Amino acid sequence: MITVAVVDDQEMVRMGFSLILDAEDSISVIGQAADGVEAIDLARSQKPDVVLLDIRMPRLDGLAALPEITPYSRVIMVTTFDDDDYVDAALDGGASGFLLKDAGADLLIAGVRAAANGDALISPSLTLDLLSRRSSSPARNAHAVARLSARELEVARLVAAGRTNQEICEQLFISLGTVKTHLGSIQTRLEARNRVEIAAAMWESGEMDRPNG
Structure with a gap:
């Protein structure tokens, strides 16, 4: 059973996410929180496998709470398109992935399952757009990426393209x-x-701007 905590200052969002996730046999929402302070307390006491963490909240926002939660749980940041300026801080804080609030039930469930398996979801509709912004300095990380073997480079490119481990296996x-x-x-x-930092490094190096093969 995958245990989840939902953190958002909007009660309707918390209820909506919880209803969707609790409908899955293998997922259980064990707690909710309305701000970062409550989220930290919840993570410490309940240690859920995955925390869905809103970025913009009163008292303590998601970015400030993130590094206090990651020692206990994997964290998926819940965001909107106008949150793209915060992606660098979220990556530095150890976020495992990003979801839009209106991403839909299927993507929400897939994201939680991926995070629980250590296989963080990178949504093509959001995260790749955010990470591609970081490719404005092509030389950054280029040296490290150049040290990857041919097969490692293939795997890293697929990670940066949002593929799960199973999809990489098949491809x-x-x-x-x-x-x-x-x-x-x-x-x-x-x-x-x-995985998110792998993707970020690939975009930063400029590797994802090159033709594959």
Whole structure:
């Protein structure tokens, strides 16, 4: 059972997310919070597998609460398009992914499952747009990316394109264990803490602006 906490200052958003997630047999919403202070307390006491964390909230916003929550739970930042200026701070704080509030039930469920499996969802409609903004300095991270092997580069490109581990397996015809081994090596070479930081490094280096192959 995947345990989830929903954090948003809007009660309707919390209720909506909770209803969608609780309808899944393998997901249980174990708590809700209306601001960052409550979210930190909830994470410390309940240690949910995944926290859906709004960015803009009273008392303490999601970005300020994020580094206090990540030691206990994987965090998906819940955002809107006009939140793109905050992506760098969210990445630095250890966010595992991003979702739009109007992303829909299927993407919400997929994001929670991915985060719980350590396979953070990168939504093509939001996160790739945000990460592509970071490619304005093409030389950044280029040296680290250049150290990746040909296969590691293939895997890293797919991560940056929003593919899950299973999708990478199917596209490259390799096992799940092999994908995870490559990801571990890629994280070490790029000094990335998670998949989102791998994607960020790929965009920052300019690699994603080059034709594949």
